[in-house]
Amino acid sequence: MIALRQTALGLGVVLSMVFLAAERQPARGQEFSTKAEFSTKAESSTKAEQSVKETTQAKATSALSDACARANFRVVVDVGHTVDVPGAMSARGIPEYAFNLELAKDVKQALLDAGFSQTVLLITATAPWAGLVERAARANRMRANLFISIHHDSVPDNLLKTWDYDGQEDHFNDDYPGYAIFMSNDNGDRAGSLLFGAFLGKELESRGLHYTPHYTLALMGHRRRVLVDAKAGVYRYDQLIVLRDTKMAAVLLEAGSIVNRPEELELGTEKRRALTSAAVAAAVADFCTARPQLSGARAAASAR
Numbered sequence: 348m349i350a351l352r353q354t355a356l357g358l359g360v361v362l363s364m365v366f367l368a369a370e371r372q373p374a375r376g377q378e379f380s381t382k383a384e385f386s387t388k389a390e391s392s393t394k395a396e397q398s399v400k401e402t403t404q405a406k407a408t409s410a411l412s413d414a415c416a417r418a419n420f421r422v423v424v425d426v427g428h429t430v431d432v433p434g435a436m437s438a439r440g441i442p443e444y445a446f447n448l449e450l451a452k453d454v455k456q457a458l459l460d461a462g463f464s465q466t467v468l469l470i471t472a473t474a475p476w477a478g479l480v481e482r483a484a485r486a487n488r489m490r491a492n493l494f495i496s497i498h499h500d501s502v503p504d505n506l507l508k509t510w511d512y513d514g515q516e517d518h519f520n521d522d523y524p525g526y527a528i529f530m531s532n533d534n535g536d537r538a539g540s541l542l543f544g545a546f547l548g549k550e551l552e553s554r555g556l557h558y559t560p561h562y563t564l565a566l567m568g569h570r571r572r573v574l575v576d577a578k579a580g581v582y583r584y585d586q587l588i589v590l591r592d593t594k595m596a597a598v599l600l601e602a603g604s605i606v607n608r609p610e611e612l613e614l615g616t617e618k619r620r621a622l623t624s625a626a627v628a629a630a631v632a633d634f635c636t637a638r639p640q641l642s643g644a645r646a647a648a649s650a651r
Contacts, residue, residue: 415635417462422631423491424458425469425482425589426451427498427599432474435501437605438519439512441615443499450602450620451497457624458631467491476588483592492638493543493631494597496589499614500527500559500604503570507606524610525559526551526623527601528581529572531590539596539638541581546633547598548579550626559604596634600627 427447428434434443451468458466467489473481486494500523501507507518528548530540548558558580562572572582581598584590590597602623603614613619 414639415632417632417635418464420463420493420631420635421465421467421489421491422458422463422493422495423467423469423486423489424451424455425486425494425496427496429472429474429478431472432478435499435605436518437499437611438510438517438608439611440515440517441605441611443501443605446499446602446605446614447497450499450614450623453620453624454495454497454627457628461628461632463628463631463635479588480592482589486597487592487594491593491595493539493634494589494593494595495627496597496599498599498601500601501606502561502604503566503568506566518606519608520604520606521608523559523561524604524607525557526580526603527559527562528576528579529584529587529590529599529601530575530581530597531585531587532583533585533591534597535594536596539634540590540598541575542637543596543630543634544581544598545576545579546630546637547600547627548576548581550629550633551623552579554622554626556603556622556626 426444428444430444433445434447436442437446448470455466455468469482469485471478471481471485482496483494502520502523506520506522508520509516510519511517528544530537530544534540551558560574560580561567562570562582563574565571572584575581575583584599587599590599603610603619605611605614
């Protein structure tokens with residue numbers, strides 16, 4: 348959960364082939380041969396057309412890939428919270444920071460494997476609020492192209508229920524599973540943040556994960572947020588320091604609810620982390636490719 352709870356622990360080209368009719372009709376005895384030749388030519392033309400189409404599409408894909416210089420694109424993967432201020436406590440008594448760290452490490456590795464060799468795992472021991480300012484400042488000094496803060500969700504304390512797990516009293520809420528993505532309108536690259544959030548939500552959804560809508564509900568009180576992208580699950584949270592003070596595109600990902608007992612078990616598995624990490628890597632690749640187009644649109648708008 349974003350709110351802290353102290354605890355120990357991713358042309359068609361169409362060719363027209365024009366066949367000129369013969370100046371004279373073929374003799375009847377030649378008709379079968381002529382039709383056969385025409386069929387052969389048509390088949391050959393279709394194959395040639397398909398080959399040209401595939402070649403053109405490959406060139407277009409290559410051009411888009413070239414637009415993303417992955418080796419020069421720096422992503423900062425921020426591990427939410429700290430060892431001493433570990434965030435929310437899961438339904439089974441595991442601190443959020445433990446989930447954040449494991450997922451962030453997997454996300455970093457997925458990005459390295461995808462060719463984003465300048466990816467940085469950001470860990471700080473400085474407690475809020477100074478620690479949040481420090482995270483944004485470090486990302487700015489690194490001149491990162493993208494900032495992703497990794498978290499896991501909870502609910503307001505008044506929505507928690509009590510249960511006994513392994514002889515210990517813990518708290519849960521099974522009502523609101525799913526991820527959530529946050530961006531700030533005050534971020535240095537608002538349009539980029541929103542675009543990356545859309546890419547990330549699309550990739551998560553394509554892998555069978557779904558966002559939680561509970562941030563739109565009145566029961567969330569002062570934690571209620573505006574849903575700015577209802578397809579991707581992107582919410583607006585202007586006041587978040589790590590999103591507001593970063594100069595590059597930035598989002599905060601709540602990867603799922605650790606107070607939801609069934610989802611907590613999933614979030615602790617390598618399979619779920621792999622799904623989320625693959626989604627992040629695909630979204631980063633999409634964003635990296637789209638950035639030149641986004642910059643061009645900004646330049647055109649400024650020239651008007």
